[in-house]
Amino acid sequence: MDPDELDTGPAAAASALAQAALQAVEWALLEFRTSPLGRTEEAETEARRSYRIGQNNRCQ
Known part of the structure; x- marks a missing residue:
């Protein structure tokens, strides 16, 4: 996961973390x-x- 993905907003951060998990x-x-x-x-x-x-x- 690229650290810049976490700076784009809470929804994007949650999505990136969920995908990584x-x-x-x-x-x-x-x-x-x-x-x-x-x-x-x-x-x-x-x-x-x-x-x-x-x-x-993943769908949420």
Whole structure:
């Protein structure tokens, strides 16, 4: 994220931070899913729930 993005206003800053957070979660989820611990049914359910929450926050 470019620091100048934070100076354009509160809405733009919130949008940039939300996008960065979503990308971090997606990366972490990919890393977790490729590990042996990430292959349980409970982990899959939590991943789907987290993804939906991220998508809902992205649209706001």
